Amino acid sequence: METAASSAAELRTPKAEVLAIGSELTSGQCLDTNSPWLSRKLAEIGISVRWHTTVGDDLNDNLQAFRIASERADLVVSTGGLGPTLDDLTRDVLAKVANVPLELHEPSLSAIERMFAQRGRVMPEANRVQAYCPRGGIMLPNEHGTAPGIWLETPKTVFVALPGPPREMQPMWEHEVVPRLRQRFGPTGVTIHRRINTFGWGESQVEEKVRDLTRRGHVPEVGITAHEAVVSLRITARGSNTEEAWKQIEPIEKVIRERLGTIVFGVDEEDLHDVVARMLHDRRMTIATAESLTGGLVAQMLSRVPGVSDNLRGGVVAYTNEVKRDWLGVPQELLDRYGAVSSQVAEAMAVGCRTRFGTDLAVSTTGLAGPGGGTPEKPVGLVYAAVAWEGGVRSSSFLWGTERTQIQGRAARMALNLARLYLASQLP
Amino acid sequence: METAASSAAELRTPKAEVLAIGSELTSGQCLDTNSPWLSRKLAEIGISVRWHTTVGDDLNDNLQAFRIASERADLVVSTGGLGPTLDDLTRDVLAKVANVPLELHEPSLSAIERMFAQRGRVMPEANRVQAYCPRGGIMLPNEHGTAPGIWLETPKTVFVALPGPPREMQPMWEHEVVPRLRQRFGPTGVTIHRRINTFGWGESQVEEKVRDLTRRGHVPEVGITAHEAVVSLRITARGSNTEEAWKQIEPIEKVIRERLGTIVFGVDEEDLHDVVARMLHDRRMTIATAESLTGGLVAQMLSRVPGVSDNLRGGVVAYTNEVKRDWLGVPQELLDRYGAVSSQVAEAMAVGCRTRFGTDLAVSTTGLAGPGGGTPEKPVGLVYAAVAWEGGVRSSSFLWGTERTQIQGRAARMALNLARLYLASQLP
Structure with a gap:
């Protein structure tokens, strides 16, 4: 463990700036959520x-x-400024900084025209500028939009210009940029983050169980964050290669899982709906x-x-008592006796x-x-x-x-978590 | 109007950077949510x-x-780096940049000691550094934490160093910084943003209609952005007061609305669901x-x-053909003849x-x-x-x-937009 940490520190690490x-x-x-995303990647x-x-969007400020x-x-690495409008300056700026002319890149022009054609439209003349590339640069294809990215090297610096919309930028990063960076900068060591996601306890309740791991200086580093009622522990390990970093993570993940038990529902980007969909798929079970x-x-x-249509048959949004009764068969008597906000009605709705x-x-x-509708017996948030x-x-x-x-978000996750706990006991 | 515009242009507008x-x-x-917050303020x-x-937290990078x-x-204006640890460099950096020594500010030391005493604790020695101020600077009291802010002027620049936690930074900004900025930079006027939101056309299609307004140097400034299939025009106007800035916005907004017609659905933060909910409320109409x-x-x-429960009665998520037939009464014959993805079935579902x-x-x-399920006749995205x-x-x-x-997001907005277009023709 200690060896891994110190050898990692000796690795040559290029300095990067995100614009x-x-x-x-x-x-x-x-x-700006792109810059932190790129930092992590x-x-x-x-x-x-x-x-x-x-x-x-000012030329001199950009230059x-x-x-x-x-x-x-x-x-x-820059994001933004690659669109078809006059505001979009990154192509010009790159060419000026590298002191090269912009040249039309025919394959990019064809790709943009094709993208419009697929939508049954003719490419507006404005989009033509998106096919221009600084001489010596490489156009990076955009799977989800019209703006290609640009890879451009000068003797001193590697420039990577990416489009601003995350759904265009992120796949381009993974497919076009990461392989080129690995080749260009060689092995630079790896940092691996592992997130353990929990639902059910508050942040401080979780922290009490792992306080010894989250203290400053612990190797690997363990942090705690809360988002949308999901409390996550993040383990960060550095090593000269993936295997070395994983060797630091595994024992700590095991300890965390042992201490937290069934509140742990998934890892990394997994949210509760991902886990429930996967469990339904594995068990070939259906849900409504x-x-x-929560309104849907x-x-x-x-x-x-993706693929959840094999398992999710449908659902009802039952905002009114009439819909709960007529569409879901909730007995009027339960609604009258306990009110719509009650465990009895929740159970009758599910049944x-x-x-x-x-x-x-x-x-x-x-x-x-809320915000309206609360009473002392049944306050907003119940x-x-x-x-x-x-x-x-x-x-x-x-x-x-x-x-x-x-x-609403926490309520939806509570319902999904109940499904998860049930499914976990129904091993295939 | 031209008067307003030109007098606005003549105002001395200081250039600001947020660190x-x-x-x-x-x-x-x-x-980093502090920087956008400070920009708006x-x-x-x-x-x-x-x-x-x-x-x-690196000394040379900070300098x-x-x-x-x-x-x-x-x-x-900087945020962060004012804490008591070795990582916190802003005090040192300010002193070095202004070429002045750091001096102990006794009232700040007393305030920090008092803050610890109120929590029943003795001030750790480490916190003493937070009471040091670059000579010539002004310490800005912190109502919610131990780190005072710093106001420091050099012949060329005004520096304002604020603590990083938003709950400490924001009150300090309002109470300590804004009055000093008004005094230092005099009446600097106001900037107002107005966003006009549209649905139905692509970004370049919208831009073609307003290219004369989005050109560089136009007063007021008009920018164009696209997010989640909503294309927005943002008008930015400066004036010596709010009324003057609005006088620039109004005629441009009118021109934009005339040129874009019914694709304009709302302003500022309004999304399509906000507009539809408001229209339903105003007309006392219900929806399902x-x-x-779109799965709900x-x-x-x-x-x-908030309050939509008066207008939204409920809904059905009909993922399978059986649910479309049994719960919504879509004739099996339509499903067989046209398939579930067809205008006939969409209409039968709504009816x-x-x-x-x-x-x-x-x-x-x-x-x-998608990602699966597409065919040449009915591709993913239809x-x-x-x-x-x-x-x-x-x-x-x-x-x-x-x-x-x-x-899914664009499909949901298309459905909401159809409701909006219908409701717009049903004036109350």
């Missing part, structure tokens, strides 16, 4: 980012920013949803998962939903998302969720949060 | 931010960043949803709006949904979100949406995108 371009960023109208391949710079970056960094306060969020989260859709499982939510299966039903509740979408 | 300090930012482990008092720079900023900006590929997203977007929920309106979606009302139904389609959640 974000756009007046919507310098004015504070949009949040660069760290994974052993390249450490020392500077982030953001400039607006200056690229020049400063190229003087201090070995690698400059009955949602009141549980079904919508599941439907983000009725399962019967009517003919699925193996059904989950339900009911509660008060939520019930349930899961029903053949011959059984189980519900759970919480009272937490003040903000509408935050309460 | 964020911390290795947790350059490594991408934390998102500075714009409110007429100071425009041209640069954001982020550096880690260089502060020097570059002080050369190009009149005002440099029938969703295939339309209902879920509407359910984010059936409206009848069964007994609402004024219903919207539906059906399509292929989507139909419909809106049904008493005595009528209308559908619309698109073929766009490759990424699952992107296709």
